Amino acid sequence: MIKISTEELASIFKKHGLKLTTQRLAIYETLLKRKDHPTTENIYKSLINDYPTISLGTVYSTLHLFKDLGLIQELNFSDGNIRYDPNTKVHINLVCSKCGNITDYNNEKVKEVWQLIISDLKIKPKGQRIDLYYECEKCKRD
Amino acid sequence: MIKISTEELASIFKKHGLKLTTQRLAIYETLLKRKDHPTTENIYKSLINDYPTISLGTVYSTLHLFKDLGLIQELNFSDGNIRYDPNTKVHINLVCSKCGNITDYNNEKVKEVWQLIISDLKIKPKGQRIDLYYECEKCKRD
DNA sequence: GTAACTGCAAACGCTTTGCACTCCC
């Protein structure tokens, strides 16, 4: 996980002529704090108590901005949910096919094989997404 | 790729008390014929000439049905497109991040590592999705 | 000061729903 400090974030924004607003900072911190790959709605609800005037539109546009800057990854799922992951490195998303909950799984072998594939294909990768669907312990009990 | 014959398809449908209609057969054959992981709209447009009365609603419900039967995989992307893949086995989707075009890539090492991960995690996999984003040759030229 | 950003509300577009008609088994 790439944890970017407020200073680094400010520098990235400045470089692109963008403003680091209270809302943008709050959204980024929420993304880092939550480990569950929240949806736009999740983030909005997380923030509405501390920032009563924040709008859903702002959360949408901010997440798009973060995606375009390469700070986060957007994960669209079959259940219609769009979830956001601040981890843009090669890793596996362990996704419960019932409740949709996601946990990250890091594995060295995966990274090695990924490098092999990239050199085999002779391509310049722009990103990746590796999902493993299963039924989580909580859903198994229900 | 699992290529299911009309007879096998009929048997699967019968087992579930479902009818194998002309439309369902045509949609399944279109999915197999096209190698580009078409969207709902793509499939609809592919069929409208040969089946002038087919409706978009039918294509939607049929694709959902196929997904529920495990015959195909639904791939939701950041650009808002939902694409369908009749290959449900472990493979890599090479996705162009510009035009969205997808080609399948089969690699033995990936399958081996996938097996390792599954035994490591001690889970029963329900499916997977492995995307590699890059810029395709066609988009590079433009 | 000013250009970028926010909040609000209206518009948009893909997907789902409801229902009468049709057709597979």
Next chain:
DNA sequence: GGGAGTGCAAAGCGTTTGCAGTTAC
């Protein structure tokens, strides 16, 4: 013959858009 499936049109709803007011720099 009967119930599942289709086609059509309307409804639904997550997301985007437009714009006046606000804020970071």
